[in-house]
Amino acid sequence: MIQLSFVTKLYNSNNFGLVIEELEIPTGEIVGVLGANGSGKTTFLKSVMGLGELKRGEVLIAGKPVMEQYHNIAFITEEGSYLSHLTPLMYGEFLSVFFPKFNMEKYIKLLKYFDINTKNKIRTFSKGQKSKVEICAGFSKGAKYILLDEPFLGKDMFTRQDFLKMMISILRTDETILISSHFVNEIENIIDRALIFERGRIQGDYYIDDLREEGKELSEVMKTISGYQENKYQNAMKLI
Amino acid sequence: MxxxxxxxxxxxxxxxxxxxxxxxxxxxxxxxxxxxxxxxxxxxxxxxxxxxxxxxxxxxxxxxxxxxxxxxxxxxxxxxNEVIYRLIEEELTGELVREFITSAKDINLSFKKVVELITEHW
Missing domain, CATH: 1.10.10.10 (Winged helix-like DNA-binding domain superfamily/Winged helix DNA-binding domain)
Incomplete structure (x- = not known):
C-alpha cells in the first residue's frame, strides 16, 4: 500500500506544484497517472519515489518512509537511470550489487525479448533501445512497487504492444504499479484505476469498471476535467 | 483451446x-x-x-x-447443457433486438415501418 497524506510540493516558477490531501493505493493495483502536459504527473511520481523535498506531508510505502523502501521500488523514467558507458550486461552486474533481489537471468531474458544487444555500450543505442534497457532493468529489480513515467515516449506501436504484453506476462499480481502515459486508450484496459491530474491536483480518481458501469468513458471524463476546448482550432483558422 | x-x-x-x-x-x-x-x-x-x-x-x-x-x-x-444454452440464447438474442429497437427509435422509425422494412429486406 502507498499512502500520501497532505503532500505539498511547490515550485518557484509558475508551475502548479503538487497538492494531495489524502491518497491510498492498495497493494496489487495498477494505477494510471493521467492528465495533460504539465498537470503534475511526473511531480507526483517523483514525490512517491522520494525524489526532491516535500514542503509538507508524508509518503508511506507499506507503512514506512520511502527512504527505507528503495530496494522495493523501481522507477522507470524516460530520463533514464542507466549508465551509458556500460554495456547492458555490465549495467546488470552493477545493479545486482545495489539490488539484492536483482534477477540477472530475468534481465537477460527481457533484453533478448526486446532484441537488445547486450555487449555494446548503452550510449551507442537509439533512444528507443536505451529506454528498453531501462524497462528491462526496472522489471528485474524484484521490486514490489513499480513506477513508470511515460514508458511509451518515443516508442512505436508494436514496441508499445510488446511492452504491455511483457509487463502483463511477468507480473505476479502482488506488485503495485503506477504508470503515467498519454496513450490513454492503450492503457485503459490494463489499469484498475485512473488518477487524473490537473494543475497539480488529483481532479479525478476512478476505477475503470465503475466508470464504465455508469456509462462513462475515460477519455470523455478526461476531456471534461482538463477543460479541453473542442472548438479552439477555430481560433487557429482565423490566423490565416 | x-x-x-x-x-x-x-x-x-x-x-x-x-x-x-x-x-x-x-x-x-x-x-x-x-x-x-x-x-x-x-x-x-x-x-x-x-x-x-x-x-x-x-x-x-x-x-x-x-x-x-x-x-x-x-x-x-x-x-x-441445454438449460444454459437456452439462457445464453435468450440473453444474446434479446440484447440484439433491444439494441436494434433503440437504434430504430433514435431515427424515429415507427413499429409499423420497421416491420415493413424487415419484411422487405428479410
Whole structure:
C-alpha cells in the first residue's frame, strides 16, 4: 500500500506544484497517472519515489518512509537511470550489487525479448533501445512497487504492444504499479484505476469498471476535467 | 483451446463483462462446446493486453453464471447443457433486438415501418 497524506510540493516558477490531501493505493493495483502536459504527473511520481523535498506531508510505502523502501521500488523514467558507458550486461552486474533481489537471468531474458544487444555500450543505442534497457532493468529489480513515467515516449506501436504484453506476462499480481502515459486508450484496459491530474491536483480518481458501469468513458471524463476546448482550432483558422 | 484473439475490446463496457459476453457468444455459435479448455488467466490477459485482475474477475462471473467450470488440476473448461444454452440464447438474442429497437427509435422509425422494412429486406 502507498499512502500520501497532505503532500505539498511547490515550485518557484509558475508551475502548479503538487497538492494531495489524502491518497491510498492498495497493494496489487495498477494505477494510471493521467492528465495533460504539465498537470503534475511526473511531480507526483517523483514525490512517491522520494525524489526532491516535500514542503509538507508524508509518503508511506507499506507503512514506512520511502527512504527505507528503495530496494522495493523501481522507477522507470524516460530520463533514464542507466549508465551509458556500460554495456547492458555490465549495467546488470552493477545493479545486482545495489539490488539484492536483482534477477540477472530475468534481465537477460527481457533484453533478448526486446532484441537488445547486450555487449555494446548503452550510449551507442537509439533512444528507443536505451529506454528498453531501462524497462528491462526496472522489471528485474524484484521490486514490489513499480513506477513508470511515460514508458511509451518515443516508442512505436508494436514496441508499445510488446511492452504491455511483457509487463502483463511477468507480473505476479502482488506488485503495485503506477504508470503515467498519454496513450490513454492503450492503457485503459490494463489499469484498475485512473488518477487524473490537473494543475497539480488529483481532479479525478476512478476505477475503470465503475466508470464504465455508469456509462462513462475515460477519455470523455478526461476531456471534461482538463477543460479541453473542442472548438479552439477555430481560433487557429482565423490566423490565416 | 478457446482463443480470445477475435475479441476486439471497446472502451465503453467493463472489460470483464466483454470477456464473459465473448465466451457466451462463442457458446451460442457452437464454436465453444462442452469440455473445451480455456487458456490460463495470465495467457488471456497477455492475449488481450488487459489486467490479470480483470481476467480473474471475468472468470468469477462466468463461473457464477455457470458456463465455465474450474477445477484445481484441469484448469477451466466450458460447461454447457441445454438449460444454459437456452439462457445464453435468450440473453444474446434479446440484447440484439433491444439494441436494434433503440437504434430504430433514435431515427424515429415507427413499429409499423420497421416491420415493413424487415419484411422487405428479410
Amino acid at each position: 478457446q482463443s480470445f484473439n477475435e475479441l476486439k475490446l471497446n472502451s465503453k463496457e467493463p472489460v470483464y463483462i466483454q470477456i464473459a459476453s465473448f465466451v457466451k457468444k462463442e457458446i451460442l455459435l457452437k464454436r465453444a462446446i462442452l469440455g473445451d479448455k480455456l487458456p490460463s488467466r495470465r495467457e488471456i490477459a497477455a492475449q488481450l493486453s488487459v489486467n490479470p485482475n480483470t481476467v480473474q474477475k471475468a472468470f468469477k462471473l462466468m463461473e457464477e453464471e455457470g458456463y465455465v467450470h474450474t477445477s484445481g488440476n484441469q484448469g477451466s473448461i466450458i460447461y454447457v
